[in-house]
Amino acid sequence: xxxxxxxTFVKSSAIAxxxxxxMPSRVLGANERLNVAVIGCGRMGQHNLSVYSSRxxxxxxxxxxxxxxxxxxxxxxxxxxxxxxxxxRHILDRKDIDAVIIAAPDHWHALQTTLACExxxxxxxxxxxxxxxxxxxxxxxVARRTGRIVQVGTMQRSxxxxxxxxxxxxxxxxxxxxxxxxxxxGNEYPDGIGNPADExxxxxxxxxxxxxxxxxxxxxxxxxxxxxxxxxxxxxxxYAGGMMTDWGVHLIDIVLWAMQAKAPNSVMATGGKFxxxxxxxxxxxxHINYQFDKFxxxxxxxxxxxxGIDGQGYGIEFYGANASLFVDRGGxxxxxQEGGRFDRKALPDGLPLKFNSNDSGNDAHAAxxxxxIKTRQLPISxxxxxxxxTSICLLGNIAYRIAAxxxxxxxxxxxxxxxxxxxxxxxxxxxxxxxxxx
Numbered sequence: 001x002x003x004x005x006x007x008t009f010v011k012s013s014a015i016a017x018x019x020x021x022x023m024p025s026r027v028l029g030a031n032e033r034l035n036v037a038v039i040g041c042g043r044m045g046q047h048n049l050s051v052y053s054s055r056x057x058x059x060x061x062x063x064x065x066x067x068x069x070x071x072x073x074x075x076x077x078x079x080x081x082x083x084x085x086x087x088x089r090h091i092l093d094r095k096d097i098d099a100v101i102i103a104a105p106d107h108w109h110a111l112q113t114t115l116a117c118e119x120x121x122x123x124x125x126x127x128x129x130x131x132x133x134x135x136x137x138x139x140x141x142v143a144r145r146t147g148r149i150v151q152v153g154t155m156q157r158s159x160x161x162x163x164x165x166x167x168x169x170x171x172x173x174x175x176x177x178x179x180x181x182x183x184x185x186g187n188e189y190p191d192g193i194g195n196p197a198d199e200x201x202x203x204x205x206x207x208x209x210x211x212x213x214x215x216x217x218x219x220x221x222x223x224x225x226x227x228x229x230x231x232x233x234x235x236x237x238x239y240a241g242g243m244m245t246d247w248g249v250h251l252i253d254i255v256l257w258a259m260q261a262k263a264p265n266s267v268m269a270t271g272g273k274f275x276x277x278x279x280x281x282x283x284x285x286x287h288i289n290y291q292f293d294k295f296x297x298x299x300x301x302x303x304x305x306x307x308g309i310d311g312q313g314y315g316i317e318f319y320g321a322n323a324s325l326f327v328d329r330g331g332x333x334x335x336x337q338e339g340g341r342f343d344r345k346a347l348p349d350g351l352p353l354k355f356n357s358n359d360s361g362n363d364a365h366a367a368x369x370x371x372x373i374k375t376r377q378l379p380i381s382x383x384x385x386x387x388x389x390t391s392i393c394l395l396g397n398i399a400y401r402i403a404a405x406x407x408x409x410x411x412x413x414x415x416x417x418x419x420x421x422x423x424x425x426x427x428x429x430x431x432x433x434x435x436x437x438x
Contacts, residue, residue, distance in 0.1 A: 009186055014123045034373060037062035038145075039112060040104030041074035042231055044126055048101045048153075049077055051366050057331045061097060064088045067226070068204040074371050088112055098372055099160075101151075102126060106240040107214050107363065110135035113150060114142040114436045122149040122373045127253075128245040129386040133394050133413055134426035136387035141162035143383050151369040151379040152386025154253045156329065156367055159361030162254050164351055166325050168334070169258040171348045174320030175341065177259065180297045182251035184243060184314035185430045187306040192278030193232045213429035222279055235280035237401075242282030243301040244400075245393045251316050253381075253389035254296055254327070258318065260387060263410035264290035264297070269400035275304050279281035288396035299396060331356035379426070398424045 036058050038049050047072040064085040075084050085091055091100065092115060101124040102112050110130040116123050119127040123143075129152050130136035143150040149355045156162045168174065201207035201219035208216070215238055217223070223239070223297070225231035234240040256262070271286035284304055290297040300309075308314060308371065315328040322342040324335045333354040336342035344353060363379070372379040391413070398421050399406050415421040429435070 018092050022129070024054075024427075028247070032056050032438070033059050033371065034098045034372075035059050035061040035096050036065065036099050036101060037087045037097050038101045038103065039064045040073065040090065040108070040126075041065040041070040041334050042067075042100060042103065043129060045070070045103035045271065046074060046077065046103070046128075047362075048103055048124070048366075051362050052101065052203075053078065054363075055366065060093070062091050064091055066206040066209045067202075067224075073382055079241060087209065088297060089115070092116055092121065095120075097121060099123065099369075099390055105210075105231070106245065107238065108212055109130045110139050110215055111433060111435060113139050117142045117148040117150065118148040120148075122369075124151045124153065124369050125383075125386075126153040127249045127386060128241065128383065129249075129383065129392060130390055130391040131240070132424070132426050133391045136394075137413060138435050138438060140384050140387050142436050143256050145438065147367070147376075148374045149376065150383035151365070151372065152381040152389075153365070154250060154381045154386060154389060155361040155365035156250055156254055157257065157361065157380045158364035159329065159357070160359055161327060161329065161331055161355065161357050162361070163255075164349075164355055165257050165325065165332050166253070167348045168325065168332075168351060170260075171346070173322065173343065173348075174318060174325060174334075175322035176294075177318050177320045178295050179319040180259070180295060181300070181309060181317045181319075182248065182255065182298065182315070183300040183308050183312075184247045184251070185301065185308040186303045186313070187282075187305050188278075189275055189304040190277055192276035192284070192303070193222050193235060193280055195277065195279045211430070213433040215430060220279070232280070235282045237281045241394060241397045242280075242286075242351075243303070244282075244286060244299065244397050245390065246300070247301070247314065248299050248393040248396065249386075249389050251314070252297070252299065252392055253385070254316055256389055256392070259292070259295060261292050261295075264292050264395070264408055265267055265390060266291045267392075267395045267399045267406040269403075269410060283400065286396075286400060288399065290392065299393075329360055330358070339389060394425075 038045050041063050053060045060078050060082050065071040066086055071084050075082050100116050102125040109125050113123050113125045168196040198218035207219050222232045223236055225233040234246050269291045271283045272285045276284040286301045288299040318325045326333050364424045368380050402420050406421055
């Protein structure tokens with residue numbers, strides 16, 4: 001394995017946030033095989049590696065992770081062909097890399113994406129797009145300035161289930177929709193993720209580089225989050241936003257698309273960490289209320305009872321004057337209101353009242369990204385779209401954290417008359433890390 005010595009990673013990088021536009025390193029033919037690197041090779045990164053390595057027009061040229069066991073697993077998935085790195089900046093130094101897949105923890109998304117754009121790479125970045133609203137806007141600005149393709153991992157936009165729902169709602173057959181609910185539930189009572197003590201970092205993990213721009217703190221296995229579960233870093237404010245950003249982005253992204261909405265006018269939140277006895281920062285019960293011009297959207301999460309709305313563990317439900325529509329990744333179903341106002345013959349493209357599918361959209365989402373690298377057209381989950389969906393979830397967390405109703409100026413991306421809320425729209429990176437200029 002061509003692994004870099006982690007003790008020299010800071011000194012050895014040639015990549016810096018220069019603010020200069022970097023042109024594509026080569027012109028790509030329509031049928032040319034792309035060299036792609038994966039940054040972050042945990043559970044999500046290995047999933048992405050599997051999806052992209054199955055494509056004949058993609059060569060996984062490099063993999064990168066600060067945790068050596070994940071790095072070994074990832075290179076094993078390429079039969080040892082990919083080069084391996086601990087410091088992602090060495091990948092950005094390589095002129096032969098066309099695109100990167102970023103599946104590092106959330107607090108890395110903005111920095112790695114913008115540096116990759118500066119280095120002339122196109123980017124697939126997992127959701128949520130960023131840790132803060134200001135980071136997300138900078139990602140959009142840098143992507144536009146450098147002319148890079150940046151696709152966000154909200155793959156439901158590429159799923160036939162959700163694409164059919166968009167056709168139905170945009171067709172108007174539901175009637176006016178004044179209320180939309182989104183939710184995801186579980187039951188982790190009483191111990192949640194546990195409450196382990198801080199300890200020295202494992203020898204095969206570069207903890208300082210894992211933290212990166214986040215504050216320096218002692219290693220805690222829950223902050224890192226490895227194990228037979230989705231990584232638990234997502235429950236700490238320094239790195240993520242809990243289930244609000246982990247799943248809320250997926251759900252709310254579809255609502256914005258269907259309702260042709262950009263942003264709410266106001267946000268309110270209730271909830272708390274009431275019963276779980278673990279060391280997470282994020283709440284065990286959360287309810288967010290978003291006020292848009294002509295509809296109300298709610299997001300609910302509870303992790304001490306796993307019965308969701310109508311017994312569904314997660315989903316989206318649109319409430320129209322003529323019908324209601326429930327959708328999750330397995331399919332949708334339409335429930336007409338009594339009184340005969342719903343005209344099922346008017347369903348677009350002959351779609352049924354109920355539709356089931358096991359297609360999550362992952363393969364089509366990857367195909368869209370690769371196609372857009374070649375055509376230079378904006379992808380279906382362009383960074384501007386991903387930023388907006390992420391921002392709304394971040395606002396929900398801010399409303400919860402400061403226990404205040406937020407009035408949102410979507411054009412300026414500021415909270416009106418609330419300095420405490422605006423202070424949480426960004427944060428100061430730990431030296432020497434710095435975002436590229438807009």
